[in-house]
Amino acid sequence: METRKLKIAIFGGSGYGGSELLRILLFHPNAEIVLVTANEHAGKAVGEAHKNLSGLTDLRFEKAPEDLSALENFDVAFFALPHGQALKLVPQMPDSVKVIDLSGDFRIGDAEIFRKFYKLERDVNDLQKQFVYGLTETNREAIKGANYIANPGCFATATLLALAPVVKGGLLTGKIIVDAKTGSSGSGAKAAANTHHPQRMNSFYAYKPFEHQHVPEIEQHLREVGTFKNDFVFMTHSLPVSRGIFASVYLETTNILTNKDLKNLYEHFYKDSFFVRIVEGSPDINWVKTTNFCDIAAHSNGKQIAVFAAIDNLVKGAAGQAVQNMNLMFGFDEKTSLIFAGSNP
Ligand SMILES: NC(=O)c1ccc[n+]([C@@H]2O[C@H](COP(=O)([O-])OP(=O)(O)OC[C@H]3O[C@@H](n4cnc5c(N)ncnc54)[C@H](OP(=O)(O)O)[C@@H]3O)[C@@H](O)[C@H]2O)c1
Numbered sequence: 001m002e003t004r005k006l007k008i009a010i011f012g013g014s015g016y017g018g019s020e021l022l023r024i025l026l027f028h029p030n031a032e033i034v035l036v037t038a039n040e041h042a043g044k045a046v047g048e049a050h051k052n053l054s055g056l057t058d059l060r061f062e063k064a065p066e067d068l069s070a071l072e073n074f075d076v077a078f079f080a081l082p083h084g085q086a087l088k089l090v091p092q093m094p095d096s097v098k099v100i101d102l103s104g105d106f107r108i109g110d111a112e113i114f115r116k117f118y119k120l121e122r123d124v125n126d127l128q129k130q131f132v133y134g135l136t137e138t139n140r141e142a143i144k145g146a147n148y149i150a151n152p153g154c155f156a157t158a159t160l161l162a163l164a165p166v167v168k169g170g171l172l173t174g175k176i177i178v179d180a181k182t183g184s185s186g187s188g189a190k191a192a193a194n195t196h197h198p199q200r201m202n203s204f205y206a207y208k209p210f211e212h213q214h215v216p217e218i219e220q221h222l223r224e225v226g227t228f229k230n231d232f233v234f235m236t237h238s239l240p241v242s243r244g245i246f247a248s249v250y251l252e253t254t255n256i257l258t259n260k261d262l263k264n265l266y267e268h269f270y271k272d273s274f275f276v277r278i279v280e281g282s283p284d285i286n287w288v289k290t291t292n293f294c295d296i297a298a299h300s301n302g303k304q305i306a307v308f309a310a311i312d313n314l315v316k317g318a319a320g321q322a323v324q325n326m327n328l329m330f331g332f333d334e335k336t337s338l339i340f341a342g343s344n345p
Pocket residue numbers: 011012013014015016017018037038039040041042079080081082083085102103104152153154185186187188189190313314317318
């Protein structure tokens with residue numbers, strides 16, 4: 001285990017994911033943020049762009065260095081940039097620096113599928129093979145030994161945590177249907193018509209039917225968790241809230257399971273996973289907001305099962321899970337700097 005402070009770079013610190021990395025890492029006992037980059041916000045104080053951090057740090061946003069070999073003394077770099085940016089930058093990073101990418105650039109193994117869903121070319125497929133998928137609860141041992149982490153998408157995190165116990169247990173039969181909803185911060189910090197408050201506050205709508213870019217990473221990781229050959233229907237919706245993912249997952253099992261069987265299954269699967277809480281009734285995005293928790297409830301009607309999962313898209317769905325993975329990569333307790341309660345209400 002490292003005892004010194006890790007030298008950390010954050011690329012894209014002025015966005016929402018970057019903001020949450022700063023909020024968590026500024027108080028991490030083994031972290032020293034040395035470089036935090038921005039694009040349009042370069043030159044500004046961190047507390048100017050992120051008013052919640054005002055008075056808590058003297059860091060300023062810088063432009064990313066032209067020559068990334070200058071970062072050879074860093075321990076770890078987080079990339080919280082729009083899709084396509086890490087694809088260009090990570091290949092230029094010194095080998096000695098561990099990388100945690102919050103974008104989708106390195107999550108998908110198959111370059112053709114990546115092109116289809118992200119509309120981007122990827123010619124660094126050997127590098128992609130070195131990336132470990134960073135869903136902490138299902139991939140802990142691989143993450144501990146990894147130099148490159150592809151941090152999961154927010155929808156993917158909630159959906160996979162809801163499905164993993166059933167898939168690992170070989171209990172699944174038939175089709176899975178996932179009906180998932182996100183808050184507006186899932187679209188990032190830049191204002192857009194679909195995030196403008198007067199439009200967004202009363203709206204509820206579906207988007208990207210059958211085409212959401214998280215579909216392939218969910219299917220790919222379910223095949224790593226257990227035997228998975230099932231049809232998978234995944235629909236995404238926009239909620240009129242700022243933070244939160246709520247996934248409703250409907251499936252059928254090979255055997256009849258009672259509610260008690262399901263509770264035992266989920267509690268056993270997550271017995272060593274502090275950040276997954278099995279709850280009664282329904283989880284609620286209100287109780288996980290700003291935290292690294294994923295709350296899950298599972299209900300049975302014979303062989304028909306409904307599983308509900310709620311996370312904060314920016315914490316367990318992005319920056320919190322990224323720090324959880326960093327903790328494992330450097331031998332720290334995975335909970336370090338991540339134990340904080342949400343707020344009531
Ligand atoms: N939001 C979520 O809930 C969420 C969850 C999981 C994963 N992710 C992924 O995490 C990544 C960051 O998401 P986000 O929501 O934090 O995005 P965001 O709020 O839009 O922030 C993007 C960051 O990238 C910088 N940037 C934008 N264009 C750039 C360019 N051409 N070159 C260099 N830097 C550039 C921005 O700098 P300036 O602001 O200074 O221009 C900002 O710091 C994305 O890949 C996203 O898919 C997001």
